Amino acid sequence: MSFVKNLLFGGVKTSEDPTGVTGGPNEQKQGKNTEPVVEGKFYPRTLYKFNGHDDEKIFLAIKGKVFDCSQGRQFYGPSGPYSNFAGHDASRGLATNSFDLDTLRHWDQPMDDLADLTKEDMEALDGWLEHFEKKYPCIGTLVPEPGVNC
């Protein structure tokens, strides 16, 4: 036991190095999953993995803005009422108040331009956008991936 050894032969217990300056195995062990995601541009393909299943974090897009909804896991996480929206562009679903899978586009389909939505739908969507902006951090924008979505 280090305690008895230190007591008998002098010295104290040194804690693990939290800074990584000693270059111990701990530094390399750090999982990539715990690293924060860099804010910026997302493609439907890169957004998809943040669906709460494949990655712990939950991101969704509304009108081209990507929000980190990890705090609202009970709503957007697996088995939550809005779990379909996680990792997707949720604009059409929120605008039409529909949870159907039809309202979502797959990552390899062209992005939804929302051109056919009515004025009321767009107003509802703006309301949702305002709500998300207040509640969740905006972490980037959703843009079509060249060669995949356009």
Next chain:
Amino acid sequence: MSSYMLKVLFTVLALLTVSAMLAVKVILETKRDLHPIALAEQANITSTRKERETAVYRNFTVPPGFPLTTGMGLSLGYRLRNGNFGDLWSSIMDLSSENYVELQGRKHPLATINGEAKQLVKSLQQESSEPKRLGICVPVFGRPGFVLVIAGLMGSLQEFIPFFLPSVPRSKQDLQILAIESWETFRQMNGSHEWYQKVIVCDSKKFEAPSSIPENIVTLEELLADAEDDRTFKYTPPQDNSDDLKVMAINVSPFGTANSFTHMALVSSVAAFIKSFPLHNELSSHDHLSIILEDDSVLQDAIQILPKLLATLLHGGSASLTSSHSFNTLEKCMSRNTTLLQIPENCSLLDSQLNFPLTVIQKARLALASNFLSEGVFTSTALMSPAFEKLRCVYLASKVKNVRAVALMDLTVAKPTQESKKRARSTEFLNRMRALLGCRAVVELYCPFVVLGPVASTNFFDYRVFPQQVDGKFTNCGPVCTSLEAKLVEDDNSQDYDILKRQGMLCIRGFTIGKPVESAHQKKALEVVEKFDGGEGWMPMLGVFCLWGKDGCLYEYK
């Protein structure tokens, strides 16, 4: 027979060893103040970060999405408000029957201080109806300085603005009243007293008065001639909370810059200090705060005493202010009732106290206590003197490495310097200090003249001893305080720091940061803010290079 005896002896010894080992294991596992898992998770970290920046770190008690500590949370009808000095002082005076303030070894009841401060505000108000700027260049640890500070803060809710000056101004400033220390200072002013409507000489007995005294010179004694002890301070807040946003003080640095602090900054800092105490260790009326100040330091920032002082008095406790040069040992310097001690990190009193020769028994006790502490178990078995019996926490005030660069907001002086290392205490020294003083030790990172109260402070229960390589390169400053949030950014001047390894220049955002006063300083600040992706209220701390530990603590490069 002899082999039988040997067997018994061996069995007894083996049993004793095993039971001792088990007892130690049980003690270590059950008596730890903070579990290692808690020590490894001391911050709330955002899940995302911007390019060339780290994630945003907050204190573990303030989850993302929750508001930072913004004040006292007082009720105004059905609403909550942050409060201001008036609220604090009126509550302090309500509890002022037994507590006192000790200044340079002399006790003063709060009723006396309150009566004198009120009298001072009243007599200065009578002079003219215009708003007044009151320059204070008197040490705060003396009675005149302390009364002036309280009067200045009282007056700041009316039409005064107290200016805390590092020295008597050598050029004409926009000040109407100036408080100076003695007649000797008056002589050294060399006629510049004419710049002011009134000059107050605080200690009129220290040096002989000049033969002819100009009309605008008055002694503090004269101003306080009619002062009486008064245990009441009535304050009624306005309905629109406008007092909370009034300027509480303007802090002038020795580098020539000035920052203004609102009452909101003061109450936020007071609230953050109160919140920093863990459960069952909260502030109470039994607490006595001793603040030891370095009177010869040009980097002395008078208003940094306020958050802890007001928080302690607010709980009915008492406080002492002393200069580190008044006495030669720590024991003599602080009151025997002291439960909380704030002392500059590199104060020589600590060295003289802790390097005192120990007896063999004391050394054995020290070894035992140091070992228990390094394992996370608090013990005061190695207490070196009865003078520290009541002491429960020492706050070591550590200044950022480059105070000048932060205060000046100057990119040219903000480059990292490897030549001069920051003098800071190692975690091994802190361990010895905890053991010998029988109390907790908290390291606080201050940025004088720019941020009111600490930027970050170590956990009350963090007794870790780090490997020498860590101590040689960093100072553990603990998680960011609850009234601030922070991130590190990449700086073109410092290519050695890798943002992917959570290294960079410190940026802070919150409620205890001062605002530049002069337009040139403001312009410079705006330029700097813009350079480091401003627009979101972040303030870059130029020249402060740090690293986020995996435990969420801030580590400043030495």
